[in-house]
Amino acid sequence: xxxxxxRLSGLFFLALCIAYGVEAQTIQVFWADPNDxxxxxxxxxxxxxxGGFIAFxxxxxxxxxxxxHPWPQLxxxxxxxxxxxxxxxxxxxxxxxxxxxxxxxxAFLVAGFLxxxxxxxxxxxxxxxPVVAFFQFSLHGVLxxxxxxxxxxxxxxxx
Amino acid sequence: xxxxxxxxxSTAMQPLNLLMVFVGCFAGxxxxxxxxxxxxxxxxxxxxxxxxxxxxxxxxLMAGVYYGAVFGGSTSSILINAPGIAGTVATAFEGYPLxxxxxxxxxxxxxxxxxxxxxxxxxVLLLAAAPALxxxxxxxxxxxxxxxxxxxxxxxxxxxxxxxxxxxMMMTVVGLMLxxxxxxxxxxxxxxxxxxVDLLDGFSFLLIAMAxxxxxxxxxxxxxxxxxxxxxxxxxKGHMGSLALSRGEIREMVPAILRASPFGFLIGVLPGAxxxxxxFLAYGMERNVARGEAxxxxxxxxxxxxxxPETANNxxxxxxxxxxxxLGIPGSGTTAVMLGALLSFGIQPGPSLFQDRxxxxxxxxxxxxxxxxxxxxLNLPLIPYIARLLTLPRQILVPLILxxxxxxxxxxxxxxxxxxxxxxxxxxxxxxxxxDYPMAPLILAFVLGRLMEENLRRALLINDGSISFLWERxxxxxxxxxxxxxxxxxxxxxxxxxxxxxxxxxx
Amino acid sequence: xxxxxxxxxxxxLALGLPLAAPQAEPMVESIHFLIPGGAGGGWxxxxxxxxxxxxRSGLLGNASYxxxxxxxxxxxxxxxxxxxxxxHDTLMVNSTPIIIRSLRGNFPQSFRDLTPIAGTIGxxxxxxxxxxxxxxxxxxxxxxxxxxxxxxxxAGGSVRGGMxxxxxxxxxxxxxxxxxxxxxxxxxxxxxARAGLLSGETDLLSTGLGEVLEQHKSGDLRVLAVSAEERxxxxxxxxxxRETGSDVTFVNWRGFFGxxxxxxxxxxxxxxxxxxxxxxxAWEEVRARNGWVEIFTPRAEFTDxxxxxxxxxxxxxxxxxxxxxx
Numbered sequence: 001x002x003x004x005x006x007r008l009s010g011l012f013f014l015a016l017c018i019a020y021g022v023e024a025q026t027i028q029v030f031w032a033d034p035n036d037x038x039x040x041x042x043x044x045x046x047x048x049x050x051g052g053f054i055a056f057x058x059x060x061x062x063x064x065x066x067x068x069h070p071w072p073q074l075x076x077x078x079x080x081x082x083x084x085x086x087x088x089x090x091x092x093x094x095x096x097x098x099x100x101x102x103x104x105x106x107a108f109l110v111a112g113f114l115x116x117x118x119x120x121x122x123x124x125x126x127x128x129x130p131v132v133a134f135f136q137f138s139l140h141g142v143l144x145x146x147x148x149x150x151x152x153x154x155x156x157x158x159x
Numbered sequence: 160x161x162x163x164x165x166x167x168x169s170t171a172m173q174p175l176n177l178l179m180v181f182v183g184c185f186a187g188x189x190x191x192x193x194x195x196x197x198x199x200x201x202x203x204x205x206x207x208x209x210x211x212x213x214x215x216x217x218x219x220l221m222a223g224v225y226y227g228a229v230f231g232g233s234t235s236s237i238l239i240n241a242p243g244i245a246g247t248v249a250t251a252f253e254g255y256p257l258x259x260x261x262x263x264x265x266x267x268x269x270x271x272x273x274x275x276x277x278x279x280x281x282x283v284l285l286l287a288a289a290p291a292l293x294x295x296x297x298x299x300x301x302x303x304x305x306x307x308x309x310x311x312x313x314x315x316x317x318x319x320x321x322x323x324x325x326x327x328m329m330m331t332v333v334g335l336m337l338x339x340x341x342x343x344x345x346x347x348x349x350x351x352x353x354x355x356v357d358l359l360d361g362f363s364f365l366l367i368a369m370a371x372x373x374x375x376x377x378x379x380x381x382x383x384x385x386x387x388x389x390x391x392x393x394x395x396k397g398h399m400g401s402l403a404l405s406r407g408e409i410r411e412m413v414p415a416i417l418r419a420s421p422f423g424f425l426i427g428v429l430p431g432a433x434x435x436x437x438x439f440l441a442y443g444m445e446r447n448v449a450r451g452e453a454x455x456x457x458x459x460x461x462x463x464x465x466x467x468p469e470t471a472n473n474x475x476x477x478x479x480x481x482x483x484x485x486l487g488i489p490g491s492g493t494t495a496v497m498l499g500a501l502l503s504f505g506i507q508p509g510p511s512l513f514q515d516r517x518x519x520x521x522x523x524x525x526x527x528x529x530x531x532x533x534x535x536x537l538n539l540p541l542i543p544y545i546a547r548l549l550t551l552p553r554q555i556l557v558p559l560i561l562x563x564x565x566x567x568x569x570x571x572x573x574x575x576x577x578x579x580x581x582x583x584x585x586x587x588x589x590x591x592x593x594x595d596y597p598m599a600p601l602i603l604a605f606v607l608g609r610l611m612e613e614n615l616r617r618a619l620l621i622n623d624g625s626i627s628f629l630w631e632r633x634x635x636x637x638x639x640x641x642x643x644x645x646x647x648x649x650x651x652x653x654x655x656x657x658x659x660x661x662x663x664x665x666x
Numbered sequence: 667x668x669x670x671x672x673x674x675x676x677x678x679l680a681l682g683l684p685l686a687a688p689q690a691e692p693m694v695e696s697i698h699f700l701i702p703g704g705a706g707g708g709w710x711x712x713x714x715x716x717x718x719x720x721x722r723s724g725l726l727g728n729a730s731y732x733x734x735x736x737x738x739x740x741x742x743x744x745x746x747x748x749x750x751x752x753x754h755d756t757l758m759v760n761s762t763p764i765i766i767r768s769l770r771g772n773f774p775q776s777f778r779d780l781t782p783i784a785g786t787i788g789x790x791x792x793x794x795x796x797x798x799x800x801x802x803x804x805x806x807x808x809x810x811x812x813x814x815x816x817x818x819x820x821a822g823g824s825v826r827g828g829m830x831x832x833x834x835x836x837x838x839x840x841x842x843x844x845x846x847x848x849x850x851x852x853x854x855x856x857x858x859a860r861a862g863l864l865s866g867e868t869d870l871l872s873t874g875l876g877e878v879l880e881q882h883k884s885g886d887l888r889v890l891a892v893s894a895e896e897r898x899x900x901x902x903x904x905x906x907x908r909e910t911g912s913d914v915t916f917v918n919w920r921g922f923f924g925x926x927x928x929x930x931x932x933x934x935x936x937x938x939x940x941x942x943x944x945x946x947x948a949w950e951e952v953r954a955r956n957g958w959v960e961i962f963t964p965r966a967e968f969t970d971x972x973x974x975x976x977x978x979x980x981x982x983x984x985x986x987x988x989x990x991x992x
Contacts, residue, residue, distance in 0.1 A: 093579045
């Protein structure tokens, strides 16, 4: 039996459904209407069974002979840059409220541009800070939507 | 009644009010294009600004803002696969492939025409039958909504490419699972929150849609070392912004619009459904009625597949004014904010509004229609310039898309946790898209799952635990039969094809 | 023109320039309103409406608004407590659910962890039926309930154990019914619950009076009873629950809280400012268009009120057999 993409993903979903089903059993039903035939557990439990069944079918059904994007191509994929971008996004999320919108957004954009190969400094400058600043001004200034920004607060620009 | 329409027209046609429509459409389009801000925020933001306006002028401004915001949302759906609002997710299914093919201008034009047509037909239906339609809005009970959601879920089968049925089903289940995270309304129990405050409210629809569509698409471009829309850049720099539709495309678009308008409108009339569900159902329906070559084009930039949901969401937005204006019941988040706006002008919508203050009632409807017209006039000339956005080099465009998608979700909740969650969902979507798993069923199931469970449990509670409503209620029975037919046809097709294939292999 | 003035204001704010004061010295320089829910909700409307009235009347120099949804309000409370020392000019809007949710343990904090400033507006609960309903009076409903509790399906816009359910249970329990057997049908929001009542799938609607007042007046819905202490001026023909033999009063308040450890003099000044607001025209305009009922309860009075409501709600939860935290 060849373990191809379909089987592999089927196994993953089988595990996911089992985990989901187990976790569903821990849902507390401490205060259901005595006449309510369904509890908060019913639907998740049913889902876990159905999902598990589909995942099982995925595992046992024959692997298609020729996937539309063959495996070897994966090696030519740019995994490194994608991983870096994902990392930048995580960092951006953690910095957003600690550092502030303006600085972290600008840094995120500049890092992204550089990572993807942009080297023209004027392009990097034009597409980062002005975009973020215009955006923040439209929201915060014109529309009155508050965006927490400790850096600008420290500068005294906003409250 | 015709008198009422005349009053409405004369009010809406005053120069100041026309200016309001214009300003509203412009502001609405701008706000709608900003990530994270859809019609709800746009209208909420306008309430303090319209303070002190005369009610008609204020409502006209709101109507312009509303339609502008909806239109602005479909723009980002088409251009960068980032649905700004829930109602335009289905627009991305065909709109984005069209834009990638180099027909961004055409796709935006189709969206504009379809929105306009949907809004127009919706407004006509509203003019003709608003008071009578109130009865329709009220005839739907939880049991019927449950049946409707199940029907909506069958649209999943439409997304299954040949031989990928199991994968579409798997994604449906995952979508339903994601929908169960958070507070359970029927019992005040928290499910799958693992003690995390950030999970108590569950995941927002926009978060899932942005992560699995916009983020994963932008990352996919990097992963495959593609240029953004390579064909678009290489071959079609000239007609990127061209709005011209061929005769064949018009012939394809018109029937789809005619089908989707009344359909979307009716779904919009139901207080428990709304524009998002209408657009998904219209897309699924269009895909189901398509045959042969037309069906094969779905997923690759089908004109009718784009026109149908875009028509339906506008028709439904118009339809949702029926319960709002005639019964005072807001059927969606947007109409709830609209209700707030109406109340702030001292207008209490309800059956008596139609009798006591017909001029307000009709001027709202007429101005909504005017908003549609102005929007078309305003936006068509802008489309070529908006479409040029795609010709930005990818090393600039990709980080900007990531930034706008993340911020779009963050600005709704102001919770950085959402950004981390989006990264996780985007990574998930990226990996499983490489394995040919479709993401649309996940989104669809996520939208419908919660409503389906809630309505089923409510129906059972009301019927003391019996499911007899499935055959005792005519509406419910009708929808159930349609569901069975919709399900049976592709299964039959599949079975027939499979038999042919097996026979071929055997021989 | 309002838009341009707003733009101007925004520009000056963004550039950090001092604004020329429109009126005499405001009572309070600036307030940052923290809204535990999204734009367009009830909390949002209360905070923005109040802020608008305060600024317009010149009592307040300027107001900013921050929406922070999550955890049914728990996120904003936690945030206010965590960053208390730099939140001296912050007021958080909240309402009755803070009591219910902290009793149920939905979030670990309660109003005791904050500095109560004042309750400002309130809404009574209403028991509502369709115009063609066989129930003419609240007593009719109670009679039907006593015969068969399942025959009265009660719709509400909050979760099971939420405010609408709780009030209905209180009302039935008040006449000696078993609150456990109330057939409560939860909906996503008040509007949906109203649609449910009108579609005929439920028999009674438990909701806020403000949501149904106009419909009652126009005859599109019928309010059978309200949870006020005495008959209301706006609804002289509708009895209170108390009159009908069910000794229940309930008010859904909305009010403002400061960060924990807020200096007393500041907290008092905020309360005085809110009190002064009631006399202004700007407030009257905001109040009238939202149909709000004034229930000003400042500082210590507010704390007493909250403690009393908490005790009532806790008692009800006990009778419903629900675990509570306190």
